[in-house]
Amino acid sequence: MGGGFFGVVRTDKWLEEDFNNPIKICERLLKVFSEEEGKSVEIYNYLKKFGMYKPNRRSYECFEALKRRDYWGKAEKIFRKYEKKWKGPNIPIYIFPIVGKTSIFSQTYNTKSGVAFQDKMFLFISPFDDDKELEALFVHEYHHVCRLHHKKKNSEAFTLLDSIILEGLAEHAVEECCGQKYKAKWCNYYSRKDILYFWGRYLKPKLMIKQNSQLHDEILFGKKNYPKMLGYSTGYEIVSMYKEETNFSLKDSFLLPSERFLTGLKNINHSNNT
Structure with a gap:
């Protein structure tokens, strides 16, 4: 065709x-x-x-x-x-x-x-x-x-947070449709503890950076001084945390706003602080 x-x-x-x-x-x-x-x-x-x-x-x-x-x-x-x-x-x-x-x-x-x-x-x-x-x-x-x-969403309005969640959700779809064996290697680059540290140090202050900025790609792919595949690995882990807190379907993964997935992260941070 x-x-x-x-x-x-x-x-x-x-x-x-x-x-x-x-x-x-x-x-x-x-x-x-x-x-x-x-x-x-x-x-x-x-x-x-x-x-x-x-x-x-x-x-x-x-x-x-x-x-x-x-x-x-x-x-x-x-x-x-x-x-x-x-x-x-x-x-x-x-x-x-x-x-x-x-x-x-x-x-x-x-x-x-x-x-x-x-x-x-x-x-x-x-x-x-x-x-x-x-x-x-x-x-x-x-x-x-x-x-x-x-x-x-207009590509000019797309933020680093949108990109991180987009990549994390896509790899969870791979896991669900094809099996654990087929998920990308970057899903396992870092421990959850590492991701939470990276989140506070590198990502949290930069989430609203727009997709067309150079810094967006440096953080997402882990170029220059950022950890390798930083945005991708973090996205996968954030979606994992959200999944542990909430049942959601593949259909939901097309529709839910990026910000929604941060609730799992907040709950993890909260339980770590108590």
Whole structure:
């Protein structure tokens, strides 16, 4: 499926034609980004930040393997399952090979990444040993789409608190739909005690920082002097605390305001102080 039907767009066909020219591939995305001609370079640079491939032999081999194993067909089935289950929006989904990240310090490289908007979604992948990993990535990103769709909050108004809760809720959805085994490693980077310390030291005074500020990303991803994946890990833990206090469903996770989840944190802090 593709075109006006939405769902998984056959970017494999785009890649067959223009693999070595990703900027030309991004020309096809001008409409969905509401950009005028000539801005395809900016779209490519933006998507590269989230893991879109650079043309080389390794990424071409990755593409060939994805094609052989029909990841476009697999993703379409997963999409239709969750679109129905969550009554989610019908959006275009774009799949591209992920950039290979190897270095002298690390022989491992990312196998999956993504970026979600209210009206579209991008998945950057390499073939998985376990195809359930594809579903886990999908659930995380599509949860974002559904929450953004329901909240209808202007991206300029989006705060660090919104981002933290968005990430935490998405990973709880992965845990619920795919199992503990498939949740992200950053969920377990820190103990609850660590998170409560980080909360007071780094996060609490900065919660209203807007999404378009550089500091927002530094805190969320744990860049510069901030602990690694600080916002993500904190979001997961805050939602865990809320869950311990309150029964809430996946449906609620699309609708509840970000501030609501801080009640679990307040209760924990209160019990620690008494």
